[in-house]
Amino acid sequence: MSEKDLKNNEPQVVEEFEEEKLEQPESDLRQEVAFDDTAVVSREKRHMGMKAKTRAANITIYVILVIMSAVWLVPFIFIVLQSFRCESTYLTGYVIPKQWGFDNYARLFTETKFPRWFLNTFIISVVAAVIQLIMVLCMSYTLSRLRFKGRKALMNAMLILGMFPGMLTMIVLYRILADAGMTQGNSIAGLILVYVASSGMGYYVSKGFFDTIPKSLDEAARVDGANRAQVLYKIILPLSKPIVIYTLLTAFMGPWGDYVFASYVAFNVSDGYNVAVGLQWLISTPSNIAANYTIFCAGGVIVAIPITLLFMFLQKYYVEGVTGGAVKG
């Protein structure tokens, strides 16, 4: 059949078909429609198969995601539930309290030194975050934008220093801080120093950020007569909001959840504990667990709430920093 024939035929077929439809009784019409369906199937079926396949895949993914979300959230839901348990304080094999109440929270604030620990942690985290921000910005801005003799050597030296386990330095730092009276009960100043002093070494993420700001901006400002310090605080800093917030957030979260340095500096004197060391101590021995397990849960909830709220508002910046940091290494 030639093309012309086909074209000429088409309208005729349709006309014939329509005429037939009109003439035929209902039952036959149904048959006709059914028949028509199978005719198209060969093309449609593949399409439908694909669709079914992707739908199946999507459903599987949804199931996995729901299970995952549950696995990720359930421990946190459990900890909240157990913090409201009043009938017993020890570790039990069930989750849902038989008797609800705020007893554990009340006891946390009256019977343990939690208020002191919380205050310690809060002061340390806030001060450390601010100083660390300054340190990191100084270091990363310099390494990213300024070229000077010894720059590469400095970066290599920091890379090598970073390969030593940080805990190694604590042995001697503890003695130095102890001589200066900044350990145990007075751990706040000592811990701030420990967190902050070497924080310039964590410049990688923000250097990666500064690297992405076009250098032509600096040059334009320099041509206009700005000195390097003016370039920093008039041109670069206003553009650096995301990295400033990211650095502050991580610098705050670090001390907030740090265990190892805090336990080293406080060294078994409960007045100097931060929340991590304090809460760990609450459940450190079997007898402590029996007496304090639900109190620990309450403490965990209280410690997690501020940081979670903060995180929810600043999540965008955190995500940017984390992804950017990994890409630029």
Place this chain on the structure above:
Amino acid sequence: MGQSNNATLESKEERLQKDLAYLKLTKFKKILFKTKKFFRGILPWLRNLLFAILNFFKKVGLGIAHECVNIVQTFIHGDWKTKVSYVIMGFGNLARGQWGRGVLFLALEVIFIIYMIFWGGNWLSQMGTLGTQGPEKIYDPIYDTYTTIYHDNSFKILLYSVLTLFFIVAVVYTWRVNIKQNQIAEAIIKSGKPLRSTKGDLHSLIDDQFHKTLLALPTIGILIFTVLPIIFMILIAFTNYSGKNNGYSNNLFTWVGWDNFNTLLNWNSGNKAYSAAFGEILAWTLIWAFFATFSNYFLGMLVAIMINKKGIKLKKVWRTILVLTIAIPQFISLLYVSKMFADNGIINGWIVRCGGEAIGWFSSDPNLARTMVIVINIWIGIPYLMLIATGILMNIPEDLYESAKIDGANVWQQYTKITLPYMLFITGPYLLTSFIGNMNNFNVIFLLTGGAPVNTAASSAAGNAGYTDLLVTWLFKITTGTDALYYMASVIGILVFVVVAFISIIVYNFMPSNKNEEDYQ
């Protein structure tokens, strides 16, 4: 550059032939070819590494020699102001009117001389012995008590000796700078230009010398809180400083040479407890770091791909649920999960109620405990990796996948040929740092298991290391235990550094993404 270009041009034809020959090989032979190539590459690579190290020392040596020659030449050719500056630092600056710099140089010299006469010399002279007279207990007949009289303190002697050495190096460097400045000043005066005034010096600190201003605080912090302690601890590895010999309240400590390394690595027989424990813990540390890094990496990527898939709704919700778990401090989730799996915890509670028998997740079987630690670490790590992978996956151009689909590639092929190479290329450095981070992952191990279950073989060495202990947690236990063998801890710390540096050098050299950092600007 030009040479290598020529070389590639010449052998282009040859290479094409080789590539064709390679493509004709069977899959098995291809793998064989690649492994052979890899092993053949190791020897030249090691040779290059050796050359690089030698070159580095050569460069340093030549640099120092060059400086010395320059110092002598400056003395010979310099005027009298310069010559006096060799003895009195800053004299040249003062004589030429740069009083700001001159005063600083002079002040440093005066402080240095006073320090060395009254304190520094004393500390350095004791560095060889680390003190000779320990604390004494003297009976006081009037009150019938013992009072302790403290004499030498080994810890302080060592610490201040190191500080003094730091100071000496700094002063020698400043002395060199002082001479260089005289040389430069003479050249400037000869050319007829005016010298920069003190005001100009100060102004330069916020302009062309701005890096000095910015770096001052961070580098001083790093010097005091990282470099000094590390050098000190390296020295401690060669002493017998411990809880029993702390050189303060009891016996002095002293130099013992390589004895501690000997004990730990056991290269001359003797006590095998340490070397056995060290070998086992190192092996587990590496296994742990490998599984912890790559399980998180691939599963995190998988989760990111699932959430990113077209047609999946509520992307934001899934992501937020995972990201929120990052916000909750790790110590809380780790401690809580460790108690969930405790012998009388929730999980065992459920098992018992269902008629099963309680399982000692962390307390009985070493392999079970180790697997559990890795699995729980996946729970901790996936949200981070999901975030990172999402950011990178979104950067992969969509048309790559489209054209792959048209060519008939299935999902798996798309993954192995497009997604995975791209991810690996970009996250190469991240994988390395996270491997090292996991080797030193104190929190997960210590808060989850505390090193349990007990390893009877390893615990005969100090620190009571268990089956899940990493080198760092072992180090922590050694220093906080009753014996407090600080010298052992620092030996372990040094060895951790050696292992980490070794792995880094190898991986870094085989990594495809040794990018030029200026590319981004």
